[in-house]
Amino acid sequence: MARIFGIDLGTTNSLIAVMEDGRSRVIADPVSGDSLLPSVVALAPDGKVFVGDEAIAMEPHLSVERDGRVSAVGFPGGEFGAVVRSVKRYMGRGGEELADEDRRRYTFADLTGAVVRFQVGARTFTPPQISAEILRALKARAEAALAGETVARVVVTVPAYFNDGQRQATKDAGRLAGLEVVRLVNEPTAASLAYGLNEKAEGCVAVFDFGGGTFDISILNIKGGIFEVLATNGDTHLGGDDLDRVLVDALLEGVPDTVRADRHVWNSARRVAEDAKKHLSEAASVELKLDLPDRKIARTITRAEFERMAAPLIDRTLECCRRALADAGQNAREIDAVVLVGGSTRMPLVRRRVGEFFGREPLCTLDPDQVVALGAAVQASVLMGTQGDLLLLDVVPLSLGIETMGGVMERLIHRNTTIPTSTTEGFTTAVDNQTHVDVHVLQGERELAPDCRSLARFKLGPLDAQPAGVPRIEVTFLVDANGILNVTARDERTGREHSVDIKPSYGLTDDDIERMLEESIDFGEQDIEQRLLIAARNDADQILTALEKQLREYGELVDADERRRMGEVTARLEQARRGEDRERLSKLVEELNEITTPFAERIMDRAIKLALEKKSIEELT
Amino acid sequence: MIKCQACDREQQPRLLCAQCGAPLGAGLDLFAALGLPRKLTIDPARLEQTYHDLGRRIHPDRFASKSVRLRDASLRATALLTRAYRTLRDPVSRGLYWLELNGHKLADNNKSVPADLAEMVFEVQEQLADLRVARDGSGGEAERLRGAVDERRTELHRMIEGGSRELVQNFARWDAHGGANGAGRDALVMELKLVLSKIAYLRTLIRDIDRELDSAQAA
Incomplete structure (x- = not known):
């Protein structure tokens, strides 16, 4: 059976890993040797797509020439091509949810629709399509590294606090990349699997996962191979990007808004800030320098200053920890181990505050950038x-309900x-002869529907005309192991299944995805399930044709009983x-293969014998 | 009768197929899902063990590469198992469910305040209202009120613990009674209902407090 791979589709970096000889390992790029693929996608105006370091090179930024002149380079967006970074932040969100800051950084096509659309020339790209490019690049990397092994089935990780729409968008990305997403796994849970397997972690474990764009805290109980999540909390818009922004603000202080809004200026400032942030994990102070066309900026920032500016962000992570502990019914001091995951946990302030909060030294024996992918491979x-x-027993992060x-x-x-x-x-119905019942599905913890996230609306019906309150429809809300909601409805009186026509509030509909798949010229993008079915049918055709021919030519080599058994399986197949x-289908092909093997061997024997006879005759003459 | 999606055998509803062990999980009550007799007293350690053992056998992780129908059966059986475990693990929800099975369902939204709690409920609501007002004002007053509400919370937790002990005794008495008919039975059901609705009410009160403290924190 084809192997299942583990993918960490991160805000800043993405990785692919696989289990080999009982240990998971990240698959590095065979050419560059890199384990991390930057989650940056460049969409060129001519339709070409670049991912990773190549895309970073095309990002709009300021370039200082040898003579000191500063020029703007890269795809600035819109008709000139775009470079999208941290696309994960846009997964499962609608156009109207975009902030001014987002609109300054990218050109969007539609600010009202159920899904964000990046504009590139005459084409538009949704976040799942852009994420699909990252997945495709990871697939290509693994296939090149593993000498032609096909990557078709994957486990993809998502932030534990991702809502239903964000999860669905991630699955859509997999489908658009021609991959079967066998399971979505929560990132902190995946990390706990890696720690449980490699470091034999047991007992009550807190996983503090502070990544490039998202924060999660999960409290787990690990016992005898069962990984049971007790509670999870988090913020899907809190991560390293926000720490960078703190430094960008400090760097660009006093710079006019119009200059700040320039994509070249902003990206260059962001790069300087990101480097400075990394340095400040080692050094006591760092000098941030940025050359603008009309001025040079230089600012020294000490670690203490940075920590003071970042403190409110760290406070937010600890607030999430407090809530998760309360939901888990645990005390911070009762936790047996605290595990650090995600690049942002490299920051000394984070380690210190987490240590103080839980009253123990946090663990980071596994690479915080790789541990999620390693765990995804374990789950695979x-x-x-x-x-x-x-066995992994995860939880639904946010309450589900109806209006x-x-x-x-x-x-x-x-x-x-x-x-x-x-x-x-x-x-049931509220008025006489009502033919439909509208249901609005929500997710969140607030009391009022408008304060919760709208997931979907669906209509029950058509119902037979009856007095109000007479129809009885039983609706089952089922959250699967991916944390995604499925709805089915049944007429209580007749037992008949009702069709449930669900319209998601945010994200792509099945029709959207079908269209995107059709539009794409790449054969690799075909629905994987359909492709596998076609492959299985081809296998069946092959064995059926071969068997028919063999029976015709070598019929005397099978006895009556054997022929009867072959006939039975052939009919079922x-x-x-x-x-x-x-x-x-696959099972029956295998079965037929098995029961015809002795027959095939006999044919082979006969062929060899004939060849030998022929040879001896030739030798004689 | 239901049919196993793995081996096609027709059988009575159960969680696992009697022939091949594949998940079935249709139309079962929550005690039956876990293979338990309908008794109120349950050993938590054994309950967890049973849950984990069954989970290992029927969880969707075990059927990722199987047919769509079998995957679906696994999903539904596991959802049922999870609900059974969560309901029966907690003595209060176990008691409520047991009453429901025996035709004594407590009203869904039990809004009426148990008589002996009325005074305290009134005080708590007043404290919460004060806290809501103080939240927008100066910090010191809000801090003091938060402290008072927090104390109240601890007190409520103690009351729930007391109620839970009473509940466990009730469970033991009932199980010993053997569920026989007669006057004793009705009295026991009444007693059980009273303790359960009291604890359920105290829990709602704590949830109200937590929500108020949470939004006070966020403000």
Whole structure:
């Protein structure tokens, strides 16, 4: 069976890993030797796409020439091509949710739609499409490194605090990249798997995951191979990007807004800030320098100053920790181990504050940039059935509910409920002869519907005309192991399944994705499930044709009983060949292969014998 | 009767197929899902062990490469198992569920205040209202009120602990009683309902406090 790979689709960097000989390892680029692929995508005006370091080179920035002149280079956006960084921040969000800052940095096509669209020339790109390019680059890297092994099935990690729409967008990205996303795994949980397997961590573990764009805290109980998440909390818009911004603000203090808004200036400032931030993890102070066309900026910032500016951001992470502990029913001092994950935990202030909060030295024995991908590979091997004793029990991060009369959110599934989980709710009509019931699904912790995140709307029906309150429809809300909601409805009286036509509030519809797949000329983008089914059908055709021919030519080599058994399996296979069940099809091909093996061997024997006879005759003559 | 998606065997509803062990999980009550008798007393350690053992066998992770129908069966069976474990692990929700199974469902949104709690509930609501007002004003007063509410929270937790002990005794008495008919039975059900609704009410109160403290913090 094809291997399943683990992918960490990060805000700043992405990685691909696989399990080999009982240990997971990150697959480095065979040419450059890099493990991390920068999550930066350049969309050239001619339609070409670049990912990683190549894309960074095309990012708009200021270049200082040898004679000291400063010029603007790179794709500035819009008709001139765009370079998108931290696309993860835009996953599962709608156009109207974009802030002024976003609009300064990128050119967007649609500021009202259910999904953000980046404008490049005459084309537009959604965040799942851009993320798909990163996934495709990782796939290509792994396939090149592994001498032609195909990467078709993957586990992709997501922030634990990602909502339903953000998770769905990540799955969409996989589909658009021609990958089957077998499972989404929460990043801190993946990290705990890597620690549990490699460092034998046990007991109550807190995973503090502070990445490039997102923050998660998960409290787990690890016991005898069961990784049970007790509670999770976080902020999907809090990470290293925000630490950079603190330094950008300090660097550009006094610079007019119009200059600041320039994409070349901003990106150059961001690069200077990012380097400075990394230096400040080692050095006591650093000089930030930026050459603008009309002036040179130089500013020295000490670590103490930076820590003072960053403190409010760290406070926010600890506030999340406090909430997660309360939900887990644990005391900070009862935690057996605290694990640091994500590049932002390299900051000494973070380590110090986390240590103080939990009253113990945090662990970071595994590379904080790699640990999530390593854990994703562990979960991939669990799904392949090669880690029989491990089991992950994760939770839903945010409560799910529906809007009830008066705009109140009624919680149906509470946050931190173990997944998969389901609940059923009865619906009926409010007025006579009502033919449809509208249901609005929400996610969040607030009391009022408008304060929660709208997930989707769906219509139940059509219903038979009846007096109000008579129809009884039972709706099942099921959150699967990916943390994604599925809705089914049943008429309680007739037991008949109702169709549920779900319209997601944010993100792509199935039709959108189909269209994107059709539009793409790349064969690799075809729906993977469909491709696998076609491949399985081809296998079936091949063996059926071969067997028919062999029986015709060498029929005397099989006895009646053998022929009867072959006939039986052949009939079942021919039937499955017309169906859609790939698993059954593959199984039957295997079965037929197995029972015809002795026959094939006999044919081979006969052929060899004939060849030898022929040879001896030739030798004689 | 339901049909196993793995081996096609028809059988009575259960969590695992009697023939091949694949997940079935249809139309089961939560005690049956965990293979437990309908008793109120449950050993938490054994309950967790059973949950983990069954989880290992039916979880979707074990069926990632199987047919769509079998994956679906695994998903539904695991959702049921999880709900069963969560409901029965907690003595209060276990008691409420048990009452429901036996035709004594407590009202969904039990808004009526148990008589012996009325005075305290009134005080708590007043404290929370004060805190809401003080939040926008000077820091010192809000700080003092937060402290008072926090103390109240600890007190409520103590009351719940007391109630839970009472509940466990009730459970033991009921199980010993064997669920027989008669006058004793009705009295026991009444008693059980009373303790349960009191604890449920105290929990709601704590949730209100937590929410208020949370938004006070955020402000």
